[in-house]
Amino acid sequence: MNTPHVVIIGGGFGGLETAQRLRKANVRVTIVDRHNYHLFQPLLYQVATGGLSPANIATPLRAIVRKQANCEVLMAEVEDIDVTNQKLVLADGELEFDILVVASGATHSYFGRDDWEPVAPGLKTLADATRIRKRIYLAFEAAERETDEELRKALLTFVVVGGGPTGVELAGALSEIAAHTLKHDFRHINPEDSRILVIEAAPHILAHYPEELCKRAAEKVRSLGIEVHTHTKVTEITPDQVRLATADEETVVLTKTVLWGAGVQASPLGKKLAAACGLETDRAGHLPVTDRLNIAGHENIFAIGDIATCLGQDGKPLPGLAAVAVQQGAYVAKRIAAYGAAVGKNSDGGKGLPAMASSATGKPFIYNDKGTMATIGRAAAVAEIGKHQFCGFFAWILWLFVHLMLIVKFQNRVLILLQWAWSYATFNRSNRIISGEQPVVLPEAKDAAASVE
Missing domain, CATH: 3.50.50.100 (FAD/NAD(P)-binding domain)
Incomplete structure (x- = not known):
């Protein structure tokens, strides 16, 4: 019996939610991330100001999915996506997929500077x-x-x-x-x-x-x-x-x-995937997705979280929040699990996997805004x-x-x-240690400056 191989790019909120929701599904899951940990980004500012240590808000991905037999973690850098041959181009190799979930997040945007x-x-x-x-x-x-x-x-x-x-x-x-x-x-x-x-x-x-x-x-x-x-x-x-x-x-x-x-902009993978699929991203590099969260014309490729432009019921793009990514991950996992179950019931004796059902079937994704x-x-x-x-x-x-x-x-x-x-x-912040090289470079000259009133 064939088992679909689901590859998830990114171990953030959306990617991890997708993987964990597939723990009982008839699929093989591989999480690919450049880091070996899941990061709780909402509390990053507390690490930046000494309130918490990095270990408080980061958890090893392998530890999270340790008991999930159908899931493995691959620490690797994804450089490109070969849509035609269904392969990820890694910095040190390739990885084939049947279903791809792109949840690679976002980075800073300096608006051209x-x-x-x-x-x-x-x-x-x-x-x-x-x-x-x-x-x-x-x-x-x-x-x-x-x-x-x-x-x-x-x-x-x-x-x-x-x-x-x-x-x-x-x-x-x-x-x-x-x-x-x-x-x-x-x-x-x-x-x-x-x-x-x-x-x-x-x-x-x-x-x-x-x-x-x-x-x-x-x-x-x-x-x-x-x-x-x-x-x-x-x-x-x-x-x-x-x-x-x-x-x-x-x-x-x-x-x-x-x-x-x-400002923020989507992961560079967004533009690469868009080009491969004949699409255009918005100014911040977000991928357009259907109301089923897949790429138009590619039923087996999904984009969720900060990398995707997903419209809410008001017609406006959903915000880049953890709650949005988590709900999208749960929705995508449900669609993939249904496909895995269908493959399990209708095995064709190893002659390949059937195509995923059209995005026109099933209910569209609806974000439940909890605040x-x-x-x-x-x-x-x-x-x-x-x-x-x-x-x-x-x-x-x-x-x-x-x-x-x-x-x-x-x-x-x-x-x-x-x-x-x-x-x-x-009022103490115990993690205000200055580590690494510590050259203190003082200004050599001062300029006249007007203060902001």
Whole structure:
């Protein structure tokens, strides 16, 4: 009896959900990922700011599927997809598939200014998080040694580009670090003198939330001592400064630490697969999919999560949320399992697998929106659940509960809960170690700069 080989590119939320839902299906499953772990991205900002360690939010993929007999993990880099011959082109070989699920996620988007990446790191991977953590704490160390007041101010100025959830979460954590965590750790500087700016081109931060909730969130963010600059674009970033532009003026902010949270683009595999299938991606590299989540004309190739453009019932693309990827993974797994069962019942004696059923059959994918939430800072968050909107402590409790329940491994839930409790009680961030090479390069010259009012 033939058993369809399902290859899943990416061990994130969507890919892992698909694999686990196929544990009893008549298929062979191979998860291909460049890393050997599943990463809980919503808590990356806590690693970047020293609240959690990398091991708290990353779980080995092999450990997760250890007891799933029909699933294996392959740590490899996918360079291309041969649609005609149903093969993945790997950096060190090839891998054949009968059914392909592309869930390779997304990376940062610098809107055509990739030269900004070295001086304004984004936050998508564990490597990004540890790099940002190093920059943040090195800035305080350098300021402690600096005797020039102007340069010290630049070192204690942190600019977060982007007022979405990632940017707001980073800014809130930075505020807590400056106001509480490092308050008594230095002898020559006062960390509370730090200046934290959030730069957002849209009219509001957290712009995908209702306007009233955006305004309440902005008030809370400002109450933490964070400057919120909306209707403001970044026009230049250098190692020593950021140039900002509004409709009326341009200003320059001296800073040594710029963090990027302004945009994302789909994995490069999206454009490669689109070209192979005769399709076009959108500006952010997202693959268009049918309402059954497969590529048009290719019933055995699915794209889910951040790499796909999937329209909701309102006709708008679904947001790049973990909940969307998880529900898409469950839907795709159900379709694949039905196909595997049909193959098992109608084996043709080893003469090959029948084609998958047309995407015109079965029910289309419908996203069940259970709400969205984002943390703002200590004991504060925003949440939209159905018609209900929350901002403050209650929303923060909801955020804690939901994120704990989504953590894959039980022991990680316990460790994170204990660390959160300790951090909340003591304001301490125990994972603020600066590791690796540690050259502290101070600015050699200062430029006159106008501050943003």
